[in-house]
Amino acid sequence: MKQFFLSVMGRWLLGLGVGLGLPALAAAQCTLTPFPAGCPTPFVAIDVATGQEVQALCVGRAVRFDLSCGRSIASNLLYYNALAGTNTTPTNCDFTPGKLTNNTFTPTAAGAFTISELANPASGSGVGTVFVRNFQVYASPAPTISLAPCLNNSVALTIAASGYDQYFAQVNGGALIGPLAVGTATIPAPAGSSLTVVGRYLANGLCEGRATQTVPPIAAPQTPVLNRLTVQTVLPTLTLGVEAAGLPAGYRYDVQRADASSPGGFRRVFAFAGASTAAFTLANTSAGLYRIGRRDVCGTDSAFSAPVPTILLSRASVNNVNNLTWQTAGPVASYTLLRNGTALATLPPGSSAYADAAVTCGTTYTYRLQATTAAGNQSVSNEVAVPTVSALPPAAPLLNASFDRQNRVVLTATAAGGAALPAGSQLYYSRQGGPGALDFGVVPAATDTLRDPAALATLLAAPPCYTLRLQDVCGNTSRPTPPTCPSLLAVAAADSDGLTAQLTWSAFQGPGSPAVAATYRVLSLGADGTVLATSAPTTSLSYFDPTPPPDRQVLRYRLEVSGAGLPAGTVSYSTTATLVRRPRLVVPNAFTPNGDGLNDVLELKGRYLNGFTFVVIDRNEQEVFRATDRTQTWDGTIRGHAPVNAAYVWRLTMQDETGQPFIQTGTVTVLK
Numbered sequence: 001m002k003q004f005f006l007s008v009m010g011r012w013l014l015g016l017g018v019g020l021g022l023p024a025l026a027a028a029q030c031t032l033t034p035f036p037a038g039c040p041t042p043f044v045a046i047d048v049a050t051g052q053e054v055q056a057l058c059v060g061r062a063v064r065f066d067l068s069c070g071r072s073i074a075s076n077l078l079y080y081n082a083l084a085g086t087n088t089t090p091t092n093c094d095f096t097p098g099k100l101t102n103n104t105f106t107p108t109a110a111g112a113f114t115i116s117e118l119a120n121p122a123s124g125s126g127v128g129t130v131f132v133r134n135f136q137v138y139a140s141p142a143p144t145i146s147l148a149p150c151l152n153n154s155v156a157l158t159i160a161a162s163g164y165d166q167y168f169a170q171v172n173g174g175a176l177i178g179p180l181a182v183g184t185a186t187i188p189a190p191a192g193s194s195l196t197v198v199g200r201y202l203a204n205g206l207c208e209g210r211a212t213q214t215v216p217p218i219a220a221p222q223t224p225v226l227n228r229l230t231v232q233t234v235l236p237t238l239t240l241g242v243e244a245a246g247l248p249a250g251y252r253y254d255v256q257r258a259d260a261s262s263p264g265g266f267r268r269v270f271a272f273a274g275a276s277t278a279a280f281t282l283a284n285t286s287a288g289l290y291r292i293g294r295r296d297v298c299g300t301d302s303a304f305s306a307p308v309p310t311i312l313l314s315r316a317s318v319n320n321v322n323n324l325t326w327q328t329a330g331p332v333a334s335y336t337l338l339r340n341g342t343a344l345a346t347l348p349p350g351s352s353a354y355a356d357a358a359v360t361c362g363t364t365y366t367y368r369l370q371a372t373t374a375a376g377n378q379s380v381s382n383e384v385a386v387p388t389v390s391a392l393p394p395a396a397p398l399l400n401a402s403f404d405r406q407n408r409v410v411l412t413a414t415a416a417g418g419a420a421l422p423a424g425s426q427l428y429y430s431r432q433g434g435p436g437a438l439d440f441g442v443v444p445a446a447t448d449t450l451r452d453p454a455a456l457a458t459l460l461a462a463p464p465c466y467t468l469r470l471q472d473v474c475g476n477t478s479r480p481t482p483p484t485c486p487s488l489l490a491v492a493a494a495d496s497d498g499l500t501a502q503l504t505w506s507a508f509q510g511p512g513s514p515a516v517a518a519t520y521r522v523l524s525l526g527a528d529g530t531v532l533a534t535s536a537p538t539t540s541l542s543y544f545d546p547t548p549p550p551d552r553q554v555l556r557y558r559l560e561v562s563g564a565g566l567p568a569g570t571v572s573y574s575t576t577a578t579l580v581r582r583p584r585l586v587v588p589n590a591f592t593p594n595g596d597g598l599n600d601v602l603e604l605k606g607r608y609l610n611g612f613t614f615v616v617i618d619r620n621e622q623e624v625f626r627a628t629d630r631t632q633t634w635d636g637t638i639r640g641h642a643p644v645n646a647a648y649v650w651r652l653t654m655q656d657e658t659g660q661p662f663i664q665t666g667t668v669t670v671l672k
Contacts, residue, residue, distance in 0.1 A: 035131070039069035042131040043080075043117050047206055048104065057113065057137040058207035062106040065115060079118035080105070086134050088114040093130065110139040138207040143167060143199040145211050149218035149250060150298035153190035157197070159183065162209065164199030171195055186298045191217040219248035224292035224305040231310055231382040232281065240282040240310065244292050247274035251294050255282065258289040258307065258330075266291060266304075287312055289330040306375035313369050313381035322356040322386040324367055332371035332379065340366055361390020361474045364423050387423055389474055394422060396478040398511040398565070399468040401486040402572040403558075405529050409452035409459065409486060413445070413468055414567060421445040424473040432483060433464045445470070456575065463488055463506050485509040487520070487559050487574035494544065498581035501545040501555055505574055512565020519563045524549070525556040525576065527657070534560075548579075553608035553657040555579040583608040583662050585652055590669040593636035593643045601633040602668060604652075612654035616668070619646065636670045643670050 035042060044053050048062040057063055065080050067073060079095035082105045090098055095118040107113065113135050120128040144160035159167050161182045168178035171189045176198065189195050196212040223246055230241035247253055251274050256266035270282055274294075292305040309330030316323045324337070335347040337354055344367075345354065359365060365388065369381040400412045411429055415421050425445040431452060443450055452464070465483040487508040494500040508518040522535035522543045535543060548555050559574035566572065585606040591599045602625075604614060609630060616625040616634060625634040636643030651665045 036069075039071075041068050041133065042071060043115075043133065044068045045115070045133075045135065050206065052206075054204050054206060055135075056201065056204035056207065057105075057107050057135050058204060059107050059110055059137060059139045061140075061206060062104055065100070065103045065105070065117065071119075073119050074122065077120040077122060078103070079120075081116045081118070082107075083114050083116070084109070084111060085114055086112045087132060089116050089130065089132065093118075107137040110137050113137050136203065138201050138204060139163065140199075140207050140209040142209045142211040143197045145197045145213060147195060147213050147215055148297040149191055149216050150186065150296040151218065151221065151301045152298075153188060154298050154300065155187050155189045155193075155195065155215045156297040157185050157187045157195065159185075159197060162199055164209070165202045166200055168198045168200070169195060170198065189215050191215050218250045218296070221251070221294070221296070221301060221303065222246040222248055223303045224253065224294050226290065226292045226305040226308045226377055228378045228380065229290055229308040229310060230380040231287075231312060234312060234382050237284045238286060238310075240285055240290075241279070242282060242290075243277075243279045244305070245277045246305075247276055247278055247292075247294070249274045249276070251296055253278075254293050256291050256293050256304075257286065266293075268293070287327070287329050306373065306377060308373055308377045308379050309371075311369055311371055311379050311381035313367065313384050315367060315384040315386045317359075317386050317388055320357065320359065320361065320388060320390050322359050322365060322367070322388060323353070324356065324369075324384070325353045326369055326381060327352070328371065328379075331374070333374050334372050336370045336372075338368045338370065341368075359386075359388040359390075360392060360394075361388050361472060361476065363388055363394075364420070387473065391474065391476065393476045394425065394470050394472045394478045396481050397421060397427070397468060397470050398567060399466060399481045399484045400510065400566060400570060400572055401466050401484045403486055403575045404573070405576060407456045407575050409454070409464070409466075411450045411452065411466055411468070413448045413470075414570070418567060421448060421470070422472050426471045428469040428471065428477075430467045430469075430480075431464050432467065433462050433485075460488055460575075465509065482511060482513040482565075483509060484511060486572055487561055489557060489559055489574040489577040491555065491557050491577040491579045493579060493581070497584075498555075498579065499548070499550075501548050501557070501579055503543040503545065503557055503577070505541055505559055507541060508559075508561045508564055508572055508574075510561075510564030510566050510572065512563075516565045517563055518561050521560045521562075523558045523560055525558055526552075527554070527556070550607070553581050553583060555581070580656075580658055581608065583654070583656050585609060585664050587650060587666055587668060589667065590671055591636070592671045594672050601635050603633040604630050606630075608656065609652075609654065610657070612652055612662075614650065614652045616648050616650045618648055624648065636672075643672055645670055645672055 043065050045063045046066055047054050048064050080100040080103045081090050081095050081098045115133050117131045143162045146158045148156040159182050166179035168176040169187050170176050171193050193215045199209045201207050225246045226244050228243040232241050233239040253272050253274050254268045255270040257269050259267035287310045289307045289309050291307040295302040309328050311326055311328050313326045332349050336343055337345045365386050366383055368383045371379045397413045397415055402410050404410050413427055427443045427445055429450055430439050465485040467480045467483055469480050470478040487505045489505040491501050491503045494502040519537045521537050523531050524533040526532050556578050558576045561572040591602050593600050614627040618624050624638045647667050647669045649667055654662050656662050
């Protein structure tokens with residue numbers, strides 16, 4: 001560290017002005033000059049707690065500055081000052097404001113600090129000197145550490161960089177182990193031990209930080225189990241699903257594939273964390289024999305699961321027979337072949353092919369092969385889909401006719417039993433009634449919904465029914481479905497004010513033909529389609545609503561239909577019918593703002609009043625009251641003045657819920 005002293009050019013009173021009651025020189029300058037020969041450190045820093053000299057300082061640790069080189073100066077002529085930075089001296093060389101009490105300094109921040117010493121002359125005149133030493137202040141944070149317990153009474157200690165030059169470990173207050181570098185090291189320390197890490201600087205060993213943790217216990221080791229290995233995809237790359245158990249946390253685990261060129265005959269292909277059980281996917285991998293490996297964090301122990309092979313399944317369909325072949329990467333005890341998720345056959349361990357002749361053209365079958373190993377683990381092949389060829393006509397699908405929220409007919413086709421429609425097949429929709437018979441043409445089965453383009457008014461005039469035929473990929477066509485007829489809903493006011501509603505509708509006819517009854521529920525809707533209320537199920541074709549929402553001008557209703565041969569969980573909706581009720585405003589023709597508590601204010605009453613403007617004007621056509629909310633009332637005052645007996649004109653304007661203008665006017669008299 002390069003050292004300097006600065007000369008104070010001026011009167012020796014500089015720095016003593018305050019103590020002697022004399023003015024200090026405002027424009028004094030300090031000039032750097034080398035330390036005197038033979039005195040490399042005119043003053044030294046002494047650690048207060050230990051009494052030893054230090055060459056660097058610690059945050060939060062007090063140091064005292066003492067004279068060296070045999071120098072002797074009276075305490076009233078000696079000043080010390082500490083400022084952040086290098087070669088930083090007090091402004092105008094004025095040491096009095098920042099003088100260190102008892103020549104002692106306790107750093108509060110890390111970094112470079114300048115310690116300046118002012119020695120004033122003992123005589124009445126002369127030149128005072130300012131010696132400067134630059135010190136580095138070090139912070140002493142607690143080191144950042146983590147502990148991972150291992151078997152054999154050891155622990156993996158990980159030390160993160162905390163700024164120290166070196167680190168030491170101490171177990172249960174014993175001897176220091178180290179020095180240790182940043183990173184991970186294995187330390188002998190059983191579970192429950194107290195492990196302390198000490199960080200130190202080479203420049204000042206007193207600037208140390210400590211962090212203590214208790215070594216946690218490690219779960220008892222288990223032998224991993226590879227429960228299930230599933231081939232999820234084969235193309236464009238092989239993807240495996242892995243399900244494993246016996247994986248207590250605190251150990252390192254990996255998936256290994258057999259490789260004769262690797263030590264032990266297996267090579268690591270994937271690492272993962274333990275958590276009792278695990279399920280994950282391996283992408284871009286290869287067929288082979290797989291196992292799960294376990295080792296503790298310190299690498300002192302390892303164990304492996306029984307290996308499980310992959311199974312790759314292939315398929316072909318010829319002459320109404322689905323042919324399946326497979327390749328297995330290791331020994332198994334038995335096979336089970338699944339078709340559409342159900343066991344089809346149990347096969348011996350040496351088999352590699354199967355022919356399924358119990359199939360129907362126009363149907364896609366999915367196959368999967370499951371194998372059990374000698375250890376009881378499972379290997380599952382990839383799933384393959386096989387479309388089959390046949391001369392038999394396909395089964396007729398189910399057809400549902402329903403109205404969407406825009407009152408458009410939506411036709412939906414499904415296969416009986418909830419299966420998917422045969423891939424590659426075609427759907428032929430037909431309308432009967434309505435604006436006349438209409439073939440919608442050929443639609444791919446993948447497009448299982450279709451809208452009728454006819455306008456609602458046309459459909460209401462002649463209620464329509466629909467049928468559907470399916471043609472499979474072999475050119476075979478099903479019989480037409482039974483006619484399906486959606487319900488048409490109508491609503492009318494059941495009283496003169498529209499406070500109740502009467503609903504009627506046409507019968508729904510579903511895939512089960514008229515012989516299967518339909519069940520209806522009436523849905524009361526909000527403007528955004530939200531269901532506000534639902535009636536009890538009924539088989540009737542009418543419904544009386546005695547209590548529609550009193551705060552809604554427009555009543556909206558829709559039927560939800562079930563049964564009638566529709567698949568479980570499937571419903572049809574009717575048209576959405578609306579009943580528009582006229583807004584109503586009730587304003588008294590007079591009120592008496594005399595403070596008797598009776599009829600003191602003008603208030604608005606009525607129904608379906610939203611977003612309105614209500615204005616009252618006097619005979620001079622001056623506005624005296626305005627309201628946009630029914631909670632606002634008029635007490636008869638006009639711009640803060642007392643009510644005036646007179647007749648006033650009022651006007652209410654608004655747009656109702658349907659967007660139509662609504663205007664009402666009248667008069668009201670103020671009677672005091």
